[in-house]
Amino acid sequence: MQDISAYISQNKDRFLNELIELLKIPSISADKAYAKDVIKTAAVVKKSLADAGCDTVEICETAGYPIVYGEKLIDPNLPTILVYGHYDVQPPDPIELWDSPPFDPVIKKTQLHPEGAIFARGSCDDKGQMYMHVKAFEYMIQANQLPCNVKFMIEGEEEVGSDNLGLFVAANREKLANDIILISDTSMISNDVPSISTGLRGLSYVEVEVTGPNKDLHSGVYGGAVANPINILSKMIASLQDDQNRITIPGFYDKVENLSKAERAKMAEAPFSLEAYKKDLGIDAVYGEEGYTTNERNSIRPTLDVNGIWGGYIGEGAKTVLPSKAFAKISMRLVPNQDWNEITDLFTKHFLSLAPKGVKVKVTPHHGGQGYVTPIDSLGYAAAEKAYEKTFGKKPLPQRGGGSIPIVALFEEELKSKTILMGFGLDSDVIHSPNEHFGVWNYLKGIETIPYFYKYYTEMSKG
Numbered sequence: 001m002q003d004i005s006a007y008i009s010q011n012k013d014r015f016l017n018e019l020i021e022l023l024k025i026p027s028i029s030a031d032k033a034y035a036k037d038v039i040k041t042a043a044v045v046k047k048s049l050a051d052a053g054c055d056t057v058e059i060c061e062t063a064g065y066p067i068v069y070g071e072k073l074i075d076p077n078l079p080t081i082l083v084y085g086h087y088d089v090q091p092p093d094p095i096e097l098w099d100s101p102p103f104d105p106v107i108k109k110t111q112l113h114p115e116g117a118i119f120a121r122g123s124c125d126d127k128g129q130m131y132m133h134v135k136a137f138e139y140m141i142q143a144n145q146l147p148c149n150v151k152f153m154i155e156g157e158e159e160v161g162s163d164n165l166g167l168f169v170a171a172n173r174e175k176l177a178n179d180i181i182l183i184s185d186t187s188m189i190s191n192d193v194p195s196i197s198t199g200l201r202g203l204s205y206v207e208v209e210v211t212g213p214n215k216d217l218h219s220g221v222y223g224g225a226v227a228n229p230i231n232i233l234s235k236m237i238a239s240l241q242d243d244q245n246r247i248t249i250p251g252f253y254d255k256v257e258n259l260s261k262a263e264r265a266k267m268a269e270a271p272f273s274l275e276a277y278k279k280d281l282g283i284d285a286v287y288g289e290e291g292y293t294t295n296e297r298n299s300i301r302p303t304l305d306v307n308g309i310w311g312g313y314i315g316e317g318a319k320t321v322l323p324s325k326a327f328a329k330i331s332m333r334l335v336p337n338q339d340w341n342e343i344t345d346l347f348t349k350h351f352l353s354l355a356p357k358g359v360k361v362k363v364t365p366h367h368g369g370q371g372y373v374t375p376i377d378s379l380g381y382a383a384a385e386k387a388y389e390k391t392f393g394k395k396p397l398p399q400r401g402g403g404s405i406p407i408v409a410l411f412e413e414e415l416k417s418k419t420i421l422m423g424f425g426l427d428s429d430v431i432h433s434p435n436e437h438f439g440v441w442n443y444l445k446g447i448e449t450i451p452y453f454y455k456y457y458t459e460m461s462k463g
């Protein structure tokens, strides 16, 4: 695979321009107003797979947005890699905090990306990381270096819970049969310290509604005599964590996997600067569950966070009102062995029990999914490790991540295969936030590293 670097330098501008075109389409799956753009993006992804060399490419319709499927099967005796990614993106809000328009990609240098980074919604999560696979595949076809079979499954509903993909996978087990699943939709420690994500957290996402009086009231005439749903909701939420920042829902920790001292010590070997972390976020102290480090809190421990809270008057100036209703959206990140349906039930039961007389409480589950841990004593992990070693000149560290890709646990359940998470983004690329970006170096490094995974995985499979 001598000529991969040469192929990349010859085609670098085209690789960037193609990604930039893809990033211009606002494929926001959460907002119906962008439905046409989401569908158009699927068509562009389909064409890119066909152009790169897939023998079969299809748009698979679902009850929601389509799944793009492509394959190149060269020999049934060789292993099959299934590549998963998503072409949908998060809404760009709050749009006024972007330094350049979210769907008008620009390349700018940053301290961590001296060779430039592409600023656009979806650049890192996940269009840029997904497209690395298309270009790596293009290279393997062009150079006649594809060592095994490959299937691509790129969906358009990851950011809204992948419900239809779950049904698609269950209904197409044969079609999707594979030996290993490969995903680039996570991050690594830094460009100098490559890492492979070995874990994803599960998720339970709920919305709560507290109703007091049957209408908004004058806060002077009624205030003090009637339960204020916002006051009540605040108290209820505050009570969900104790003074050690542990979650108070009965049974919440029952199944939490406890890592051994040795495993925690191993985790702590990864380079991390608390000072730089605080500085980057503009905070003077970190905050979280007592007895755990920052990197433990954001990966191997479960959490509960309010994602949004509203009610009453939030317009300009002051309006004296005792509102009828208050709302919040709450997410719980879960760790291996915690079952998201069970946790959703525990939350619901507990939250309803917290309601004092005088208000009604409703809990509506949104979506969720199970966590996932990749074994590091596997062929897939060994092949990925060797691929990074080859292109980064360093052995990558295994690292448990804090984010969620709920479909990964379902892949294992339905397709019985393990997933390798080869992410090339950085946490500081601020996915989901304003000014999301993806390093040009990272994009090209991904394209360079992926073919080595194919090569080593196939070689190691032969024994």
Ligand code: BES
Binding pocket: 125, 126, 158, 159, 160, 161, 162, 185, 186, 187, 200, 203, 367, 401, 402, 403, 404, 405, 406
């Ligand atoms: N790519 C992310 C997940 C991710 C990011 C994992 C960074 C590890 C490190 C994915 O697109 C995502 O945003 N997932 C959602 C869950 C989904 C159900 C909306 C998440 O983690 O909030």
Ligand code: MN
Binding pocket: 086, 125, 126, 158, 185
């Ligand atoms: Mn993603």
Ligand code: MN
Binding pocket: 090, 125, 159, 431, 432
């Ligand atoms: Mn995302």
